[in-house]
Amino acid sequence: MAAKAKKKVRKKKNNLLMIAVSFAIFLFLSVIGGYFALLYAGDRMIEQNVQKLQDLKAEPTVIYDKNGKEMTSLIRQKNRIYKPINEMPKTLIDAFLAVEDKRFYEHKGVDMVRIGGAIVNDIKKGSLAEGGSTITQQLARNVFLTLDQTFWRKTKEMSIAIGLERKYSKDQILEMYLNRVYLGEGEFGVEDAAQYYFGKSVSDDKFTVAEAAMLAAIPKAPTTYSPFNNPEKAKLRRDTVIRLMHEQGIITDEQKEAAQAEPLPKEPHEVAGGSLKKGYRAFFDNMVEESEATFGVTEEELYRGGWNIYTTFDPKVQDAMVEEYANAKNFPKDGAKRGVESSMIVIDAKTGGIAGMVGGRNYAPKGFNYATDMKRQPGSSFKPIAVFAPAVNKDINKWNSNSQLSNKRQSFNGYEPRNYNNRYTETMNMNRAMIDSANIPPVWLLNEIGVSESLEYLKKVGIELTPNDRNLAIALGGLSLGTSPLEMAQAYTPFVNGGVVSETHSITKVENKDEGVVREYQPKQSEALKPEAAWEVHTMLERAVQEGTGKAARISGRHVAGKTGTTQSIAGDSKANKDAWFVGYTPEYVGAVWMGFDPEDKQHLMHQGSSMTAQMFSKVFATALKGVPSSDFVRPEGVVQHKQEEVEPEIQLAADMTLDNNQLKVVLSWIGGAEGSTYDLYRISENGERQLISAGMKETSFVDLLDSPRQYRYQVVPRNAQGEEGTPSKEVPIDSKKLENMINQDPGHNEEGSDQGQNPGGTENGNGEIPPDQGTGETGEHTNNGDGSQPPNQGTGEVPPDIVNPDPSQTNGSSNEIQLPPPPQEEGQNQFPAGSNG
DSSP, X not given: OHHHHXXXXXXHHHHHHHHHXXXXXXXXXXXXXXXXXHHHHHHHHHHHTHHHHHSOOOOOEEEEOTTSOEEEEETTOSOSSOOOGGGSOHXXXXXXXXXXXXXXXXXXXXXXXXXXXXXHHHHHHTSOOSTTOOHHHHHXXXXXXXXXXXXXXXXXXXXXXXXXXXXXXXXXXXXXXXXXXXXXXXXXXXXXXXXXXXXXXXXXXXXXXXXXXXXXXXXXXXXXXXTTTOHHHHHHHHHHHHHHHXXXXXXXXXXXXXXXXXXXXXXXXXXXXXXXXXXXXXXXXXXXXXXXXXXXXXXXXXXXXXXXXXXXXXXXXXXXXXXXXXXXXXXXXXXXXXXXXXXXXXXXXXXXXXXXXXXOTTOOTTOOOTTTTOOBXXXXXXXXXXXXXXXXXXXXXXXXXTOEEEOSOXXXXXXXXXXXXXXXXXXXXXHHHHHHTOSHHHHHHHHHHOHHHHHHHHHHTTOOOOGGGOSGGGGGTOOXXXXXXXXXXXXXXXXXXXXXXXXXXXXXXXXXXXXXXXXXXXOXXXXXXXXXXXXXXXXXXXXXXXXSTTGGXXXXXXXXXXXXXXXXXXXXXXXXXXXXXXXXXXXXXXXXXXXXXXXXXTTXXXXXXXXXXXXXXXXXXXXXXXXXXXXXXXXXXXOOOOOOOOOOOOOEEEEEEEEETTEEXXXXXXXXXXXXXXXXXXXXXXXXXXXXXXXXXXXXXXXXXXXXXOOOEEEEEEEOTTOOBOOOOOOEEOBOHHHHHHHHXXXXXXXXXXXXXXXXSSOOOSSSOOOOBOOTTTTTOOOOOSSSSOOTTTTTTOOOOSBOOOXXXXXSSOGGGOOOOOOOOOXXXXXXXXXXXX
16 A cells, blocks of 8 residues: 555656656747747847938928928937047047946847846836846837837847847947937937037047046936036036046046036037027927927937927917017116016917917027026916906805905005005995006905915916915915916916816827827816806906006907006116016917016116016017907806996095205106096195196106295096096195105115005015005006106006015004015025015
C-alpha cells in the first residue's frame, strides 16, 4: 500500500515538473517571440515612414479665424538649417547627453535602468509620465508617434527605438535628434534655435558653454524654460545643466563659474519665416495656451505641423483695435519716460468666443498680457455686477429701475462713502443712480441685500474675490487685488444674453487628419440671472450710455450699453487718475477697455479718465461693425418691459472759491438736469440783484473771475430743447473752505479737494486708510480740481474718478479718519506699490 502511495506521489510531482518546465519554455519562447515581434514591428514602422527621417518636415499647422479663413500658418516648423554632427561643437553634444541621456553610447535604444525608475515614478504619480526615455526613444516619439500617452504608445516607442539602433549608428541618431528636438518659440533643431536665441551658429567660435547649456535646458519643458518666457526658471534650469556637466567632468571649475555668471539672451534675433500679422500676437499666444490647457495639444505639437485650429478670431475686430491703438491721440499724454498702458478685449456676446484682444500698447510675444493677466480696480464699472444685478435678481418687484434708494450722507458701520461734490438727496431711483454713477445708492443697496449675495453672484460670472473683499467697498469697485478686462467682459455677457454667462474661449475645434484626432470645444454656459433681471439691468446700462456716464461710447446708428469706471491716483493730486475703464456691448459683441500707468509715480500721472476708454470702445466697434446691419437688443421671450419712471434729476451746484496766480476765482460745477439740457448761470449779489454770467451752456462747469472777495450766491437754470425753463437749482453761496485750506497748508503741500474721502477697497494712501469711490460726477461733465485752476479736462467731457484719495485737511470726524482693514501687503513692501493693485 505504502509503495503504491509513494509511486502515486512521485507521478504527481513529475506531472507538476513537466507543467512547470512547459510553462518556462512557453514563457521563454513568448519573451523571445515578443522581442522579435517588437523588433519586426519597429522595423516595419521605420520602413513605412523612413521618409520622415529623410525629410524632417510636415504640413504646416494652420490657424483659422471664425469665418474659416486662414489667420496664419506656423511655417517655422522643422529645420531651416540642417546641421551635420561633425559641425557641432563637442560642448553642445556633451550638454545634451549630460542632461538627457548620459548612457547614450552604452544602451541599445532603451535604457532599462531609467525605464525601471520611470515605472516606479509612474506608479507613485498614478500617471504615464515621459520620464525614462532615451534620446533614441525621444527621436522615435517625435518622428513617428502621436501625442497620446498610452501604454501601447510607449511600447511602440521602445520598438522603434530598438529598430533605429539596429539601422543607424549612434552618431547618426544623435545628429537626427539634435536637428529634430523642439527648443521653444517655434524653433526646431539646435542650429535654428541658436540663430534665434543668440544670433549665431552653434559652430561659431564664440558659441559658449552657457549657450550650449541653455539649449540643452529647454527640451524638458520648452514653454517654461524659454529664456524669453520665464527668465528666472530658464536660468535655474540652465545652471542645473551646467552643474551636471561639471559633475560629469565635462567642464572645469572655472568654466562652470563663468558659464553660470553669463547672462541670458534678452530678446530674440529676427530670422526668416513667420506669417503672423502685426498686432495679432496677444490673441495668438492666448490661443496657444488654451490649445494645451483645454485640448492637450502643446505648442511643440502645433509647431511640428499637421494641425488645423479653428478659432473665434474676428479679423475685422482685431484690425480695428490695431488701427486705433496705433494712434497716440487716442490715449492720455505720455509720462516722462513711458506712455499710458492700455488693453482691450472683445468677445462674442452670445458665445463668449474671443474676437480679438490687445495685450498692451507694446505687447511682447509671450509677455505680460494686460487684457488677461492684470488685476486693477474697476471703479464704477463694477457696480452693475456687484450690486444692481444681484439685487434685481433677488427680488425684481422690490428692486428695479424705479426703486428708490437712499442717497443721504451716512455711515455704514463706520464706512462713509461720498458722492461727487458732496451733494446728496433723500432718495434716488436705481435707474438715475446707474446713469449718474452715484455712490451712496449702490453702497446702501449692497448693505440691504448683503455682501454674500454679491459675492455669490460674482462667482457665477467668473469673478472670485478674496476674503479681504467681504465688505461694502466692493459696491464701488474697490477691490483688494482687482480684476482684468477679460473677467469684466465675461461678467457683462448675461446682460445681453438673457441672463446666461458664457465662458470666454478662443478655440472651437482642433484636428489632425493624419493622426485621426478631432476635438471640439464644449460650450460652458450657465444662467447667472433670471431673464427679466438681465433685461432690467440692461435697460439701465443702455440709458447710462445714451445720457449718462458713458456718452462717449455712443456709436451713430447703433445700440450700445455699458458703464464707465475711474479710480484716482495714489501718487498724484486730485487732477490725476490711476485707472480708467469702460465695459460695454452691442447686440454683437461685449468689449472691455482699460487705461493707466503701470506703475504710476510723480512723473507718470494720467490726467484723463474713462471718457478716453469709452471713446476707444466707440471707435473700435464703429470700425469693426462696418457693413454689419444695425440691430436692436432682443428682449428675452416672456419678459415684460418695466416702464421706467422719468423724474427730472435735481440740479446740485457747488461754488468753490480759490486762488490761482493771485487771481480770485469761483469754480462752479453741477450735476443733474435732463438729457439735452442747456444751462443759464446767474450770479446773485448780497442785495438780491441777479446777473446772467453765461447762457445756453452745454458744459456743466464754469470759472467766475472776481476782482475782490464778495459774498455772491449762484444759481443754475436748465432749459430743454425748446428753450423752456426747468426747475432751477437752489441758490448756493460761495464756499471758501478750499481757499482757507490752501492759505493755511504747509508750503509745497499738495491740497486735494474737500469732496474726497475714504477709498472703499484697496488703494492704500500709506497710512492704513483707504480712500472712497467718487461717482455721481461721473456724468461726462467737467469737475473742479479743488485748487481753483481750470479743470484739466475742461471742454473734453471728462469724468471724475470713482475711487479717490482722502482730504488731509478734514479733521471733523469725516470719512478719512475711519480706518478699514487695509488690503494684504506685498512681501517686503510697507504699502501697495504704485500700479500693483489698481
